[in-house]
Amino acid sequence: MPSDLTDDELRQLESLASTKRAYRRGDYLYRSGSKFGSLYAIRTGFFKTQVLHEDGREQVTGFQMAGEIIGLDAISTDVHTCDAVALEDSEVCELPFNQLEALSRQLPALQRHLHKIMSREIVRDQGIMLLLGSMRAEERLAAFLLNLSQRFAARGYSASSFRLRMTRQEIGSYLGLKLETVSRTLSYFQETRLIDVHNKSIELLDMSRLLGLVGQQRATPI
Amino acid sequence: MPSDLTDDELRQLESLASTKRAYRRGDYLYRSGSKFGSLYAIRTGFFKTQVLHEDGREQVTGFQMAGEIIGLDAISTDVHTCDAVALEDSEVCELPFNQLEALSRQLPALQRHLHKIMSREIVRDQGIMLLLGSMRAEERLAAFLLNLSQRFAARGYSASSFRLRMTRQEIGSYLGLKLETVSRTLSYFQETRLIDVHNKSIELLDMSRLLGLVGQQRATPI
């Protein structure tokens, strides 16, 4: 958060984010089609966002954890365009968007911060497009695990050992793969001592080989 | 653009967007890694944006036409994260971002407009994720053609007959397919009288069947 604020400004910001709510696993934070009013700052817990296609297909568009903001998609049309679902018990601060806009008119640092958050989401999405458009299954999984690792590390948790909050199905949806392919690829990573998996607990055993996997069109012969 | 502005405010906005520059086909509007300073409003012409992976792979992340804003990705880190390349001779207005932010602090309507533009980009990206993550080649192409059709129509051009500005290779990169697959699929669409293709000129012959193609897991038997 921006740090060069007066006490009064800080108080305004705090009051904006005062309503903290708890969600149980499986609860919806919002649903596609519902009216937009607020952004949400995740305090603790883990969420997924997904878009549903009329024919029943669903695409997981992201996994969000503590410190991240969700709901940005809805600003466009005042209607949420995806579902946000808690993958574990979570706490969330509601940020009424009108108030956020008003306050950011007075606080350039907040304004800039908001813009950066939205832009970061755009950059993140571009990365996923690259992944979905040009990587093979192994690369996708490697990139996915490394991304989680980084984000856990940034929050002070272990970078090499963590629990997946999502199912193979959800990982597959996010990565454009079937759950069987996710499972097989994880098993293969395990066989080759890249990682250690037991159900949802993951340990990254060889970061550098994982990093090497991402950004390799294929094993270069010779 | 927001309409409820005073004359003075309108003048400010206009002066902001005063510098119109021309680009030739193949010119870069900006490059990945270059310093961010401005957003760009396309007045006429056609652009692509692409991200490059260190290993040489490239992913086209979008095709932009008149009336669209590009450069939003760079707000996040003050550095452009993709290239923007003109696919035909084009005219572009530069919008210095500092000035845009300052002005939008004074003009709530402009502020809201900017937020909507950024949010719309996020929603667009989600749509591409859905496409890349869960559609088959035919669906992707159909969705792509219908999207172009819509956007041309919104600009007063024919919805059913237009010229592709990009190569098969670029379409393929955007859709996560190889150029041969793009070519084959277009040929197949032609055989089945869905469209008429001759090189870069496209005519959509059967919109409803195209629409039917998008959002079909596969031809449902019975």
Add this chain to the structure above:
DNA sequence: CGGGGACTTGATACTGTTCAATTTCCGTGG
């Protein structure tokens, strides 16, 4: 007109999907 990139088309290879059968995990109720 010539040349080079863009496009088309065919044959083959391969990655990931589909379908199916087990096994494992975990929450719930006896």
Add this chain to the structure above:
DNA sequence: CCACGGAAATTGAACAGTATCAAGTCCCCG
């Protein structure tokens, strides 16, 4: 606390869709 049941995960075999490799043609720009 243990047993049960359903969801989640693993694994195998056959298959489908797309990529790859390879000609060959077309188109456009100079």
